Amino acid sequence: MKKEKVEQEIEKEAAEELNVIEEDMEVHNEQVENKEEVVLTEDEKRLLELEEKLATSEDRYLRLQADFENVKKRNVAERAANQKYRSQIIAEELLPALDGFQKALDTQSDSEQMEALLTGMKMVYGQIMTALEKEGVEAIPALGEQFDPNFHQAVMQDSDGSKESNEITMELQKGYKLKDRVIRPSMVKVNQ
Helix, strand or coil, X not given: CHHHHHHHHHHHHHXXXXXXXXXXXXXXXXXXXXXXXXXXXXXXXXXXXXXXXXXXXHHHHHHHHHHHHHHHHHHHHHHHHHHHCCCHHHHHHHHHXXXXXXXXXXXXXXCHHHHHHHHHHHHHHHHHHHHHHHCCEEEECCCCCECCCCCEEEEEEECCCCCCCCEEEEEEECEEEECCEEEECEEEEEEC
């Protein structure tokens, strides 16, 4: 919208000034026909100045247009990133609750009441994980994998001769990622 207004104003000014110059040039051409010597008149000097001014204005206009296009592209990219990672905040808020669920599910029980409670908790945990997976949140695999500092945080070392060097021998806290972005790295124990 602004671009069109600027363009129209530049064209209007240029057209008005060119009309004045053309009239002056006609008068000048008549005078030149009567004289053999050609000397730049004030109108011709003004014409050269106006042409230079027009070239400067066109250059400024093109630069503004390029800046506008760059801002527009940047806004589109930011909106796409915001849409892609829109569920990151809620996922980060739910991670401590998921950790608590996991600890509760890892408990052993001998009573039927406790088993029924654990079964219900497993169902709720599964529903939460399904909802998060639909949004692109997934657990980072750790146990038995090679240590990767992009996805894992080593907090302990192990010396197990039966395992490879840099192999993860224990996962102390589960890590999660949202699409291609790590929300929380896995805290692991790594073999030397």
